[in-house]
Amino acid sequence: MRESLDHGAADDTRRRLVSAALKQFGRHGFTATSTRALAAEAGTNIASIAYHFGSKAGLYRACGEHVAAAITETVGAPRDHAGCSPAEAAELLERMMRAMVGFLCTSPAADTLVAFLLREMAEQGAALDTIYGSLIEPKHRELSVLWGAATGRDAESEAVRLAVFAMIGQVVYFRIGRPVVQRRMGWDDIGPAEAARIADILARNLRAAIKGQRL
Amino acid sequence: MRESLDHGAADDTRRRLVSAALKQFGRHGFTATSTRALAAEAGTNIASIAYHFGSKAGLYRACGEHVAAAITETVGAPRDHAGCSPAEAAELLERMMRAMVGFLCTSPAADTLVAFLLREMAEQGAALDTIYGSLIEPKHRELSVLWGAATGRDAESEAVRLAVFAMIGQVVYFRIGRPVVQRRMGWDDIGPAEAARIADILARNLRAAIKGQRL
DNA sequence: GTCTATAAACAGATAGAC
DNA sequence: GTCTATCTGTTTATAGAC
Numbered sequence: 001m002r003e004s005l006d007h008g009a010a011d012d013t014r015r016r017l018v019s020a021a022l023k024q025f026g027r028h029g030f031t032a033t034s035t036r037a038l039a040a041e042a043g044t045n046i047a048s049i050a051y052h053f054g055s056k057a058g059l060y061r062a063c064g065e066h067v068a069a070a071i072t073e074t075v076g077a078p079r080d081h082a083g084c085s086p087a088e089a090a091e092l093l094e095r096m097m098r099a100m101v102g103f104l105c106t107s108p109a110a111d112t113l114v115a116f117l118l119r120e121m122a123e124q125g126a127a128l129d130t131i132y133g134s135l136i137e138p139k140h141r142e143l144s145v146l147w148g149a150a151t152g153r154d155a156e157s158e159a160v161r162l163a164v165f166a167m168i169g170q171v172v173y174f175r176i177g178r179p180v181v182q183r184r185m186g187w188d189d190i191g192p193a194e195a196a197r198i199a200d201i202l203a204r205n206l207r208a209a210i211k212g213q214r215l
Numbered sequence: 216m217r218e219s220l221d222h223g224a225a226d227d228t229r230r231r232l233v234s235a236a237l238k239q240f241g242r243h244g245f246t247a248t249s250t251r252a253l254a255a256e257a258g259t260n261i262a263s264i265a266y267h268f269g270s271k272a273g274l275y276r277a278c279g280e281h282v283a284a285a286i287t288e289t290v291g292a293p294r295d296h297a298g299c300s301p302a303e304a305a306e307l308l309e310r311m312m313r314a315m316v317g318f319l320c321t322s323p324a325a326d327t328l329v330a331f332l333l334r335e336m337a338e339q340g341a342a343l344d345t346i347y348g349s350l351i352e353p354k355h356r357e358l359s360v361l362w363g364a365a366t367g368r369d370a371e372s373e374a375v376r377l378a379v380f381a382m383i384g385q386v387v388y389f390r391i392g393r394p395v396v397q398r399r400m401g402w403d404d405i406g407p408a409e410a411a412r413i414a415d416i417l418a419r420n421l422r423a424a425i426k427g428q429r430l
Numbered sequence: 431g432t433c434t435a436t437a438a439a440c441a442g443a444t445a446g447a448c
Numbered sequence: 449g450t451c452t453a454t455c456t457g458t459t460t461a462t463a464g465a466c
Binding site (some may be wrong): 017027029030031032104115117118119121122123124128132136140158159161162163165166168169170171172173174177179180181183184185196199201202204206207208209211212213 | 242243244246247256330333334335336347352353355373374376381383384387388389391393394395396398400412413416417419422423426427428
Binding site (some may be wrong): 007009013044045046047048051052 | 432433434
């Protein structure tokens with residue numbers, strides 16, 4: 001591992017390679033991406049992949065780590081919501097959901113991250129383990145605590161955990177099914193305006209679901 | 216095109232090739248699947264792929280058509296729900312949603328179909344056009360009519376179309392995110408029992424969403 | 431560290447025997 | 449229709465010059 005404060009030419013090549021790889025692996029998959037195309041987009045040569053990452057597979061692993069780090073940074077560390085009132089919890093859930101919609105639908109960075117993650121999920125790749133443990137699990141736990149507080153149920157009950165997945169599912173589908181959604185909605189693109197309208201519908205669903213599950 | 220009533224050895228080879236291809240294309244993607252591996256799993260030789268489908272790409276196209284046909288058969292032709300009462304519409308929506316959950320989560324056939332479709336969606340492949348026009352669009356329209364009837368809103372209003380996507384998103388996420396869901400729920404597998412518990416939560420969400428959006 | 435040249439393995443397509 | 453053998457191009461990885 002290199003000094004993280006070093007910003008030499010080598011680190012720059014590494015960065016460019018990871019950036020190109022994230023994009024191409026996400027778009028075409030591991031096998032369909034050739035080291036030639038990667039080197040070309042990164043503005044370097046084929047041999048540098050082996051030099052910096054050992055192999056094409058090593059570069060892929062580096063991408064997985066980059067994705068995990070990037071998403072962790074955007075979603076932030078999970079916080080402790082003990083002693084949250086039902087109203088506060090519901091409002092917090094809505095805010096977090098709106099942030100998720102905004103990020104997934106409008107952030108340019110989300111494009112490559114989601115494409116990479118989706119492939120990883122379908123292929124049951126090794127990077128999924130890291131991402132699950134360091135990101136998905138703790139975040140889902142945090143949302144479960146809030147959902148439990150909002151509905152008056154046990155945060156780790158089966159119903160609450162499933163309800164949180166259902167909420168997440170609504171959000172991520174608008175990214176995964178984006179081409180289908182755009183076509184059916186007659187939208188040329190999903191920008192901030194469209195994302196806000198999606199978030200409004202989902203927020204209404206969220207409030208209704210909480211109300212319907214409240215004890 | 217061959218006689219559909221003919222069940223000779225050639226048709227059998229075709230069937231075995233499509234079956235193997237559906238599985239491997241879905242699992243590893245187009246490029247990562249070699250014609251050698253396909254021929255091996257289908258119990259035939261490489262040359263037969265070119266003979267029966269023209270090329271590897273031709274076999275892929277045949278898979279796309281097979282998927283579209285298979286899903287169309289399971290979801291059935293969209294029906295006309297004009298003059299449906301709000302209560303009837305809501306009940307019908309719930310029944311259709313439960314059927315979707317059951318099929319997606321427990322049917323062995325869904326495994327390969329969904330994997331293939333998911334890749335097709337991510338890669339923006341050509342088969343998506345066929346599947347969108349012949350399947351997704353009409354089905355989404357049918358659900359929109361029911362949602363409109365259940366909530367008293369215009370079936371083609373933006374809010375209704377988005378709400379239908381949100382409902383679908385909840386369901387498909389439990390299939391797409393299946394490895395994540397299993398892990399968080401501590402389930403070894405998602406069988407009929409687990410699918411029923413998922414459907415119960417989603418049905419409650421559905422009723423709550425309809426109630427919350429009702430005019 | 432960067433790059434060219436090349437080695438060794440693999441891909442898809444096809445010719446031709448049966 | 450089926451299958452073997454082979455052609456042609458591309459792949460990743462690497463040796464070695466600079």
